[in-house]
Amino acid sequence: MRLYLKPAVPSDAKSIDALLTDHSRAHTGRGSPTGVAKARLRTPGTVSAIVAAADRRAIGFGHVWRDGEVARCLVVARPDVWGGRPIVAALVSFAERRAVSVGAGTLKVHSNATDSVLGDVLASTSFEPVTRISRMRVDLASRPTSVAPPPGVDVGRFDEERDSGEIYAVAHEVFPEGNNEPAWWRDHRENPLRPYDPALWIVARRDGRIVGFALGSRRMEDGGPVGYLGGFGVRESERGHGIGQALLVAMMDAFIDRGFPAMTLSVSTGNRTGALSLYRKFGMTEAPESTEWMKRLG
Numbered sequence: 001m002r003l004y005l006k007p008a009v010p011s012d013a014k015s016i017d018a019l020l021t022d023h024s025r026a027h028t029g030r031g032s033p034t035g036v037a038k039a040r041l042r043t044p045g046t047v048s049a050i051v052a053a054a055d056r057r058a059i060g061f062g063h064v065w066r067d068g069e070v071a072r073c074l075v076v077a078r079p080d081v082w083g084g085r086p087i088v089a090a091l092v093s094f095a096e097r098r099a100v101s102v103g104a105g106t107l108k109v110h111s112n113a114t115d116s117v118l119g120d121v122l123a124s125t126s127f128e129p130v131t132r133i134s135r136m137r138v139d140l141a142s143r144p145t146s147v148a149p150p151p152g153v154d155v156g157r158f159d160e161e162r163d164s165g166e167i168y169a170v171a172h173e174v175f176p177e178g179n180n181e182p183a184w185w186r187d188h189r190e191n192p193l194r195p196y197d198p199a200l201w202i203v204a205r206r207d208g209r210i211v212g213f214a215l216g217s218r219r220m221e222d223g224g225p226v227g228y229l230g231g232f233g234v235r236e237s238e239r240g241h242g243i244g245q246a247l248l249v250a251m252m253d254a255f256i257d258r259g260f261p262a263m264t265l266s267v268s269t270g271n272r273t274g275a276l277s278l279y280r281k282f283g284m285t286e287a288p289e290s291t292e293w294m295k296r297l298g
């Protein structure tokens with residue numbers, strides 16, 4: 001079979017969506033909604049390529065973008081084509097060349113826990129594993145016992161008009177790596193995997209200023225919707241006094257109000273801020289999800 005690598009164009013979106021769905025089903029048990037490829041292809045400042053077969057069907061997809069000082073990439077291939085290895089190798093090499101050309105000093109990529117082909121290619125091309133990510137989940141069969149925030153702190157719904165100007169600054173303080181404000185908003189407002197729903201955003205305020213946040217959304221998993229906690233943090237000076245617990249309980253309540261049967265999230269197994277023990281305390285169980293790899297370039 002003759003294969004070739006070419007820039008991805010909007011007319012490839014349908015074929016890429018089919019590839020992403022099959023890949024996601026194979027590695028996570030979840031599909032990938034239609035529209036993900038289109039959203040990726042039209043994100044400014046990013047570049048994509050596909051490995052196509054003679055019939056133009058995408059059998060591999062690579063997407064590279066700048067995130068602050070680093071470049072990140074997604075690499076996906078159909079495992080049924082020669083084990084996928086040469087396709088993955090070609091896409092990783094494309095991503096590296098692209099990252100070098102935009103002047104990034106580091107390239108980062110995630111491999112699914114079951115995607116041994118990508119893991120092998122990365123290990124054999126001098127990428128180093130830096131973080132293991134776990135998927136955590138808890139069934140929301142019953143409401144958690146309510147937890148009051150510490151004195152002086154209120155926990156409530158995010159108010160778009162009032163809070164939109166402040167939330168990025170707090171989120172960026174908690175997660176300083178990468179991203180600028182437009183990219184952060186794009187990731188939260190235009191990600192078809194977790195549609196933007198500010199009614200599922202919870203904030204903690206002290207004296208009216210945001211000191212913590214839990215950013216929830218609906219996400220399709222195993223054929224049905226669950227509540228997905230996609231951002232969770234408390235300002236460093238406010239940690240260890242129960243704000244995180246109060247946010248988590250409010251988040252679970254909001255998901256239960258929506259009728260979601262479970263809450264899920266992703267967390268680094270190396271998290272040193274007590275997040276894992278907090279999640280376990282609320283009955284969350286974990287399974288390996290992915291590994292983050294990095295390579296210094298140039």
Ligand SMILES: CC(C)(COP(=O)(O)OP(=O)(O)OC[C@H]1O[C@@H](n2cnc3c(N)ncnc32)[C@H](O)[C@@H]1OP(=O)(O)O)[C@@H](O)C(=O)NCCC(=O)NCCS
Pocket residue numbers: 174232233234235238239240241242243244245246265266267268271273274275277278281
């Ligand atoms: C994870 C995070 C949100 C927790 O927020 P927090 O406000 O510190 O959380 P809490 O205070 O409710 O609970 C944290 C710990 O403090 C303890 N704690 C709760 N109330 C307390 C109090 N009054 N006094 C002292 N400690 C207290 C809790 O028992 C918990 O410890 P444990 O779970 O190990 O038993 C916060 O540490 C954070 O922002 N981390 C960085 C961002 C991050 O990693 N987010 C998660 C990504 S998946």
